[in-house]
Amino acid sequence: MADGREGREYRMTELAKEAGITVRTLRFYRERKLLPPPRREGRIAWYGEHHLARLRTISALLERGHTLNGIAELAEAFDHGRDVGELLGFHAQSEETPVRLTPEELADHFAGEVTPENFTAALDLGYLGTDGGEIVHISHRLLEVSSALVREGIPLAAVLEAGRRVREHADALAEIFTDLVAAHASPGDAQRLRPLAKSVVEAELSLALDRRLRKQQ
Incomplete structure (x- = not known):
């Protein structure tokens, strides 16, 4: 069903089909509170796109070996306005300073x-x-670097596209580190170990740039 307020909405059977799971599994997830409550219209429960996104996230996490208990903890964090970084101890401080312009x-x-x-x-x-x-702007450091690249003659559109590509790799690198901490240390150690992760990335990037520049000579 289309709803002008929140986009498409689904009955339970429709949502299960879109998510590629059974209605029984959907009910189980709802009982485990892995999904936020649906919108009710009389006796009919309507689910939205955010429910579908949550179900697809659950499936992806299960495929990567996460347990339902761990997923339930993440779901609770999302529903209370926290994020995965908080669970890993990154919320104590951020090194990036926003800039108001x-x-x-x-x-x-x-x-x-x-x-x-x-x-x-x-x-x-x-x-x-x-x-x-x-x-x-989300980061004073990114603002200064991107404006410096533009001053060097690189079009801003190209800088932003490069930023998008770097974001994808940065997310993958952050995932490696957070998985490492989750597997071998306590979440409270993540903030303390963060500088070590940054040092590894900076050293590897420096070596990679050396290799690329030598090839261009």
Whole structure:
């Protein structure tokens, strides 16, 4: 069923079919509180796209060897506004400082490059957000580096595309580290061990750049 407020909605049988599971499994997940409550309209329960996304996430986590108890802990974190980083101890402090900018200040950083297309791409990446009349950049360090690359003559669109590709690899690297901590240390050790993970990544990136540059000579 289409609902103008939240997009498509599903009855239980429809949701199970879309997720590739049985209705019995769906009921089991609901009883284990792995899913948020559905919207009720009389005696009919309606499930939305966020329920479908949750079911697909559960399936992916199960395929990677996670237990239902572990998934239930993650689901509780999501439902209470926390994230996986909090469970791994990363919430204590962040090394990235957001920057609040006026539209004019943003334009000064990227003279002539703040087009609607580039602005939308930065929003999609999560680099930018808005707060009233101000723009918030997620990271002072990323802002300075990206503006420096633009000053070197690299188009902002290319910088943003590179950022998107780097994000994919960075997420994969972070997953390696968090999996390592989860398997061999306590979640409380993650923040303390974080500098070691960064050092490994920085050293490997430096060596990789050396290899690439030698090939170009």
